[in-house]
Amino acid sequence: MAAGAASPRERYRSQVRAEIKARAWDQIATAGASGLSLNAIAKELGMSGPALYRYFGGRDDLITELVRDAYRSLADTFGAAADAGTGLSGLARAMRHWALEDPQRYFLVYGTPVPGYRAPDDTTATAREIMATLLDVCAAEAPGSAEADGPGGAGTAPADALEAHLADHRDWAGDHPAPPHVLRRALAYWTRLHGVLSLELAGHFTGMGFDPEVLFSAECEGLTRRG
């Protein structure tokens, strides 16, 4: 932190900004993102509606900022989990924890897209950072060759087709040196986690009788060990 000391005004400003965001998150948790209201936030903060325009360009700007923060916090969570050296399943558990901690934050990123809205451009970079972390951990953990994969892994025609396809379509991996079978595993792992999480968070397992965590664990390990 080499930046000059923030002036009192700047400190105050960012404090209020943070408070506004906190209230915004509360509201999203209560009424969903579409129920977010500037006036309601202002009221909860004990100030008048128009005051918020000192801090955000408007409702859309505020939401954009929340989306950005949500992406950022997942990327950080991922980064920390990778540094902890707990491997792929550590990454998965970190993600599940992050999601359960605030389901609406998860949904703001991975939930139903609102038709008109476009996420800010820099989230793409953050999304790739997340994938890069996943690829790092995946590469470190992967067996040296594809044939170590089992059912659903290399050796089945569609999995081979996918690996071949990914070898030629790896924009999302940037310049990561991961070989195709790692790309495939990372991608499959990623989607499987989201499969369990999105259903769990949306409540589609409630009333089914089983514990989502057990299912999650099984999906966690499914791609990393073999039977």
Next chain:
Amino acid sequence: MAAGAASPRERYRSQVRAEIKARAWDQIATAGASGLSLNAIAKELGMSGPALYRYFGGRDDLITELVRDAYRSLADTFGAAADAGTGLSGLARAMRHWALEDPQRYFLVYGTPVPGYRAPDDTTATAREIMATLLDVCAAEAPGSAEADGPGGAGTAPADALEAHLADHRDWAGDHPAPPHVLRRALAYWTRLHGVLSLELAGHFTGMGFDPEVLFSAECEGLTRRG
């Protein structure tokens, strides 16, 4: 159809009801479920706002009806795919087709839950019907014993733990005679499909460079064949 012939009035009524719903779907596709407006629907239909109250109790009733229809149409799609005898991957492809046909319909069922709203009770029954169909097809296709599963299948500790857990927590399967390893495979299959679909439909693969369909196919076959 043994019911008595519908009176002209009844015919007209259900026609208008259908038209209202159709417009509602259009609107959801355009602005998301939260942007659905009775007045706007009425305007598009060339009638006044209050007229809709002849057909639905109000906005919430209309949405509830749409949710019910969405569940029903997926259950029917599943049923037809099962009858077609195209196996598990036929089921999966039918589901993907159903989802791509109208992403907002998918999201109305599996997307971000709106915190206050509760789905109508009878959707639970439809949801179980869907799982029952999945179990049927899964059971027909499954190898006779668990040991035929590969990596991520039986033989790994978490997968065994899941099977054991499911053997004791099978409310969702009703009285379906499927053995534990079929329960596990059905559930894993189900969540994996949703993993790819929810990310694809929400647009998280756009700009990544690969074709979601290839990934989907790989996940389709992953649990059904072995390498």
Next chain:
DNA sequence: TGTACATCAGTGAACGCGCGTTCACTGATGTAC
């Protein structure tokens, strides 16, 4: 076939509401000399 009545689709005015946002203004806080 014709008349009397009931049903019911649809209208138009009105209700209260909360929303995002603008604008001119006040008053406190900081800065420059």
Next chain:
DNA sequence: TGTACATCAGTGAACGCGCGTTCACTGATGTAC
């Protein structure tokens, strides 16, 4: 240290808007005799 000025947080009134919903009413369609 004190004064003059600039910055800027926050207010309150007002704007137009679209929303869901109610209500009394009109007029057409169906039914019963």
